[in-house]
Amino acid sequence: MxxxxxxxxxxxxxxxxxxxxxxxxxxxxxxxxxxxxxxxxxxxxxxxxxxxxxxxxxxxxxxxxxxxxxxxxxxxxxxxxxxxxxxxxxxxxxxxxxxxxxxxxxxxxxxxxxxxxxxxxxxxxxxxxxxxxxxxxxxxxxxxxxxxxxxxxxxxxxxxxxxxxxxxxxxxxxxxxxxxLRPGISWPRARRHVVRGREQEVVAHGAAFAGTSIDIGAQTLLAHLDEMADATHAIDLACGTGVLGIALALARPGVRVLATDASAAAVASTRASAEANGVADRVEALQADGLEGVPDRSAGLILLNPPFHVGAAVHTGIAERLIADAGRALAPGGELWCVWNSPLGYRPLLERVGATRQVSRNAKFTVTVTTC
The missing domain is CATH 3.40.50.150 (Vaccinia Virus protein VP39)
Structure with missing residues (x-):
């Protein structure tokens, strides 16, 4: 050696x-x-x-x-x-x-x-x-x-x-x-979408998950936005470009959102997206390992579209940690709304957090709400 x-x-x-x-x-x-x-x-x-x-x-x-x-x-x-x-x-x-x-x-x-x-x-x-x-x-x-x-x-x-x-x-x-070749810089990039009848701009750096698109999992969870708890403070956990948290802020003028992600590109993209959508004063983006720094039993609403890869490997390890961290931070009576790939079967992990109800399911995605 x-x-x-x-x-x-x-x-x-x-x-x-x-x-x-x-x-x-x-x-x-x-x-x-x-x-x-x-x-x-x-x-x-x-x-x-x-x-x-x-x-x-x-x-x-x-x-x-x-x-x-x-x-x-x-x-x-x-x-x-x-x-x-x-x-x-x-x-x-x-x-x-x-x-x-x-x-x-x-x-x-x-x-x-x-x-x-x-x-x-x-x-x-x-x-x-x-x-x-x-x-x-x-x-x-x-x-x-x-x-x-x-x-x-x-x-x-x-x-x-x-x-x-x-x-x-x-x-x-x-x-x-x-x-x-001294090409200059063309990043980040932006694209406008219509989300639940409202225009929403997604700004993304190259490493941000889904780029300027809105991934199907996020679209599936967004369909249930009106059913979520009427919390004054919410968390977009593993936020990516901040699509979920920003959509919530646009739909509810009184809510404040903390968006966290381990990725520097995701956090920069979320900040730029919040600014582009006029909600930067109510959407705070922080680079963090899960919900570090968030007090126990303090969050009334958490939105989670967890990754199902660790690097290039299909692995549930990151999702397991994020779900456990959400359970720690969730306030009594608070709601964790999660969308996940149906074949992965995260239901037992969510039930460790609290009572879990299936909201929708198809061959690709399941949406659940877990109440602490």
């Missing part, structure tokens, strides 16, 4: 979902670091940018490979905390967290990227790097082959003159991009 393998072996996912089937690193992390070293002719340069690191493998791996300063952006606050916990465990430092903005990539000559599954997210990242990084920047972007498509090559080609792929290794591959 070499030094990097030993480092990777000590990485953990906490406070993210931990499971024997889920790892804190994979072969693509090692391949990105190896391809980057080959591209620069040996040890990594002193200044490196890392984007999309999941639990610290790329950031800490880059520091171990010669980097002295790593600017890192992770969309998930849980990923940030996992990196910090792993760095503390290993006694490593030398990195700094950044938002996905010009300060992250200004003057950068080497960018290491874990390829996102979302083409919109990749597009926003590519535009940012190609607009603000050094003219000689090299982007080394890797992922698992099963999640990569030729559309990624074409998309990078819109922001860089030269894009080529590495050979595959352990079911992983890397895309190299050079020659920034």
């Amino acid at each position: 070499n030094d990097r393998d030993a480092l990777f072996a000590r990485l953990r996912r906490r406070p993210d979902v931990e499971d024997d089937a889920l790892q804190a690193h994979d072969a693509s992390d090692a391949l990105i670091l190896d391809e980057a070293a080959k591209a620069v002719g040996g040890s990594l340069p002193a200044d490196v940018v890392v984007i999309g690191d999941r639990h610290g493998a790329l950031t800490l791996g880059a520091l171990a490979a010669g980097a002295e300063r790593v600017r890192v952006h992770q969309d998930s606050i849980v990923g940030e905390r996992a990196l910090d916990a792993n760095a503390a465990e290993l006694g490593m430092s030398g990195y700094e967290h950044h938002a996905l903005d010009a300060s992250l990539v200004e003057g950068a000559r080497l960018v290491l990227l874990q390829l996102p599954r979302s083409l919109d997210e990749l597009d926003e990242i590519a535009e940012l790097v190609a607009t603000h990084a050094d003219e000689g920047v090299r982007v080394v972007a890797g992922g698992r082959v099963k999640h990569m498509t030729m559309s990624m090559n074409a998309l990078l080609g819109r922001s860089f003159r030269y894009v080529h792929a590495s050979l595959g290794w352990r079911k992983s591959r890397v895309l190299h991009a050079e020659g920034p």
Whole structure:
């Protein structure tokens, strides 16, 4: 076992979902670091940018490979905390967290990227790097082959003159991009919808779930908006672009909404959407791990459209945590309205929170209301 393998072996996912089937690193992390070293002719340069690191493998791996300063952006606050916990465990430092903005990539000559599954997210990242990084920047972007498509090559080609792929290794591959075209920034993007007879604008950054669309699960839950408890304060948990909370605020001028999400892109999208819809004074968006900071037994109404993936894996771990957290925060007599994929069977989890009634169900989605 070499030094990097030993480092990777000590990485953990906490406070993210931990499971024997889920790892804190994979072969693509090692391949990105190896391809980057080959591209620069040996040890990594002193200044490196890392984007999309999941639990610290790329950031800490880059520091171990010669980097002295790593600017890192992770969309998930849980990923940030996992990196910090792993760095503390290993006694490593030398990195700094950044938002996905010009300060992250200004003057950068080497960018290491874990390829996102979302083409919109990749597009926003590519535009940012190609607009603000050094003219000689090299982007080394890797992922698992099963999640990569030729559309990624074409998309990078819109922001860089030269894009080529590495050979595959352990079911992983890397895309190299050079020659920034200085495309400018076209994010976030916006789209108008009609929601329950009222116009509602959705503003989205690339990494926000469903983008400027309204996903079918949210549409299913919105059909029951008039049936929900008449609370003065409500929570949009795992808010995405804030569609649910903003629709509630538009329908009820007296309600105040707290929208929370682990994703920085989701929170930025919710804030922009609230502003676009004229409810920014009543919809507060916070990046958080679930409902941390929300007092126990304090919420009269919680809306939840939980994710059913952990990274690329179909896994109920995040939904289980969100439902439990909602149960902790729900006030006596308060209501948790949840929409979930019918085959996943979340009913037992919801019944641990309180009495649960099925409101609607079809082959794809079930809507329930749980009363504490």
